[in-house]
Amino acid sequence: MEMGGLPVIDFSNQHLKPGSPDWDSVRTQVRQALEEYGCFEALYKKASSELRKAVFEGLEKLFELPLETKMKNVSDNPSHAYIAPHPNAPLYESIGIEDPNVAQNVESLTNSFWPHGNMTFSESVGCVVEQMSEVDRMVRRMILESFGVEKYMDEHMNSTRYLLRAMKYTAPNTSEKKLGSKDHTDKNIVTVLCQGIQGLEIQLKNGEWITAKPHSLTVFIGDSFYAWLNGRLHTPYHRVMMKGNEARYSFGLFSNPKKGYIIKAPQELIDEQHPLLFKPFDFYDFLQFFHSDAARKSQSAFHTFCAI
Numbered sequence: 001m002e003m004g005g006l007p008v009i010d011f012s013n014q015h016l017k018p019g020s021p022d023w024d025s026v027r028t029q030v031r032q033a034l035e036e037y038g039c040f041e042a043l044y045k046k047a048s049s050e051l052r053k054a055v056f057e058g059l060e061k062l063f064e065l066p067l068e069t070k071m072k073n074v075s076d077n078p079s080h081a082y083i084a085p086h087p088n089a090p091l092y093e094s095i096g097i098e099d100p101n102v103a104q105n106v107e108s109l110t111n112s113f114w115p116h117g118n119m120t121f122s123e124s125v126g127c128v129v130e131q132m133s134e135v136d137r138m139v140r141r142m143i144l145e146s147f148g149v150e151k152y153m154d155e156h157m158n159s160t161r162y163l164l165r166a167m168k169y170t171a172p173n174t175s176e177k178k179l180g181s182k183d184h185t186d187k188n189i190v191t192v193l194c195q196g197i198q199g200l201e202i203q204l205k206n207g208e209w210i211t212a213k214p215h216s217l218t219v220f221i222g223d224s225f226y227a228w229l230n231g232r233l234h235t236p237y238h239r240v241m242m243k244g245n246e247a248r249y250s251f252g253l254f255s256n257p258k259k260g261y262i263i264k265a266p267q268e269l270i271d272e273q274h275p276l277l278f279k280p281f282d283f284y285d286f287l288q289f290f291h292s293d294a295a296r297k298s299q300s301a302f303h304t305f306c307a308i
């Protein structure tokens, strides 16, 4: 733990295998951090600084491409496709890659963006996604174990798909902070985020905002995992604040529940002290609700959507 910042948890130990003493000790730290903060900083040496540098260099070139090119990043789900700067979020722009753990999906994006593709970028993205997904799966395994619900492990692991979202925040050229991304909780299961420069802020339970350091991965719990765990962990509000004249790039790997999978807390996590908090739901119905007027008017779209 570090004073005044998020807990820092080291996943680099090569002996970190389920069942080992190292695993159990990291699991305890993960559970504590997610109860109190809903997030933590993960050190993972495999995701080396050279690799990140290669990804960030690729992202710089990618966001420099003309708007028409970036608009080729489409999806059935609008929140998984290209998002152009918008009056409500003028500094923010992002692209999405569904199932980025399948090399072909990354390559088909780079092939549609560059006349001859971009093998260097595709390969670096492939490597970094693999490492971030290892962290995602370790964290989820540790959480299920720590609540004694390992019997759902396969179902849980097989119930999600990954989305990679790469983000650019244009420099505001001001000395005072400007909002890059509005405060929100993530909607998915787990988010593993990598930021190029500082800007990510997390709200503590006491309302105070703290800054996440850029040289580690930041791991968050999303609303869907919170619901599946019947509210046992915390989902933190976070935002991006920008100042100065340097653009900021970040990318996050989101584990999202698959369409058709009903998120419902297991009976082991429901009892008199912990009555069922949320209606079982399909993540895609929630995403749809999220873009409705009713959601915009409510304080927490998630709580409105899932209220019992």
Ligand SMILES: O=C(O)CCC(=O)C(=O)O
Pocket: 165, 167, 181, 186, 193, 195, 199, 200, 238, 239, 240, 250, 251, 252
């Ligand atoms: O860019 C960042 O650091 C944070 C992005 C974020 O919170 C999100 O995409 O959900």
Ligand SMILES: [Fe+2]
Pocket: 184, 185, 186, 238
């Ligand atoms: Fe987020």
